[in-house]
Amino acid sequence: MTVNDIPIISFFQRVLDPLIVMGSLYLATLAFGEPFSGYCLVLMVLAFFISSAVYQHIDPYRTWRSGRMLAYARDTVFGWCLTIAVLYFLGSASGMKYYYDERVLLAWAVATPLTILASHIAVRLATGSSQRSRELRSIVVVGANDAGIKFAGVCERHPNLFMQVQGFFDDRADGRQLVGLKYPMLGTMLDVAAYVRRHNIKMIFISQPVSAQPRIRKLVDELKDTTASVYFLPDVYVFDLMQARFDTVGGMPVIAISETPFMGFNSVIKRGTDVAVSATALVLLGPLMLLVAIAVKLGSPGPVLFKQRRYGLYGEEIYIYKFRSMTVLDDGPTIVQARPGDGRITRLGRFLRCTSLDELPQFINALQGRMSVVGPRPHAVAHNEEYRKLIKGYMLRHKVKPGITGWAQVNGLRGETATLDKMEARIQYDLDYLRNWSLWLDLWIILKTVKVVLTRENAH
Secondary structure (H helix, E strand, O other), X not given: OOOOXXXXXXXXXXXXXXXXXXXXXXXXXXXXXXXXXXXXXXXHHHHHHHHHHHHHHHOOHHHHHOOOHHHHHHHHHHHHHHHHHHHHHHHXXXXXXXXXXXXXXXXXXXXXXXXXXXXXXXXHHHHHHHHHOOOOEEEEEEOOOHHHHHHHHHHHHOHHHOEEEEEEEOOOOHHXXXXXXXXXXXXXXXHHHHHHHHHOOOEEEEOOOHHHHHHHHHHHHHHOOOOOEEEEOOOHHHOXXXXXXEEEEOOEEEEEOEOOOOOOHHHHHHHHHHHHHHHHHHHHHHHHHHHHHHHHHHHOOOOOEEEEEEEOHHHOEEEEEEEOOEOOOOOOOOOOOOOOOOOOEOHHHHHHHHHOHHHOOHHHHHHHOOOEEEOOOOOEHHHHHHHOOOOOXXXXXXXXXXXXXXXXXXXXXXXXXXOHHHHHHHHHHHHHHHHHOOHHHHHHHHHHHHHHHHHOOOOO
């Protein structure tokens, strides 16, 4: 993304997209010779507000900024489908859908996302063409640190930014500067303003820690005597970022460094998927679950269901359900993981564990909202307390609900984690899932889970 993309995106959000949503409905009525009635006006207003809210939460422009046009097109169409679904529900509930011509609605529903995509791509091509004829903008970076050097590398790798790094300014002594810096050192922070005026520098990027605030303030005051644009590079990327984003709290800007991916509309999508998948699974697999329950009861003494405490969302304790597959019901401070050939596993239990049939009751947990269909697999409380002391970031996996299946399980880390290395690898996959969550990733994990279960990988 270039800084010039920001006004373009603002134009899309505030002007172009609303005009397309409302204007395409009006043109659809004209195309089929239908009068533009008050009901059409109501639909137009509803579509404007609902689509604005949906797109604000889905934020397809994040993929636009990164240049991932296929992902951007996917998010745009998906957001419009959600808008249509909400409008259809409201129309059916109120009875208003009978006041509209179905041909008009269908044409509007199809034409709107196509028009939005076509207009956005046209604007991107037009702005790209105008940018190619522009001059390179000279920039300097204040701060020869990791963040500043990384930014300079971005400018070099992306010529479409039209930014040429002239060099760095830094107050540190030569011995403390990073080795291998390929850009010239132009001076200290005291020299910035004079250099900018003398060489007519267009843009300045300040990469300094918060502790340097007095020096930054002094520099910004000095730069008011220049025509250069000034930007601040926050050094938050040195942290292990998870769903990092800019936000506001009571009007104050804040930066989220470690956040759950299920905020706002994402939480609605996630919960809706869990309910739909869990309810469908319980209906389709209900007869099988009844047969398994009878077999467990007749196969060995003990309850049909095994309940065990696990950590759920935000580390709160929950009980998960499984068909009993062992002769013991461990839930204390010390729990030994099941291993291949474990004598505690019943004969039926071995089959249930190999086929993952023992996990089916967890769809009840997912329907209750204690678990999710996809997420980090929950560990026994005793194991949580053990590994949280040994593995950095272990508890971050509890920023989401635990899952029946997860990213680690479909990547070969299903079953026993006998060594610390294996558990660390599982946690890394869990955290990667949190960083990169999308509905499509969930669906992919569900499909891969079916394959893993059928091939009985790492099951015992």
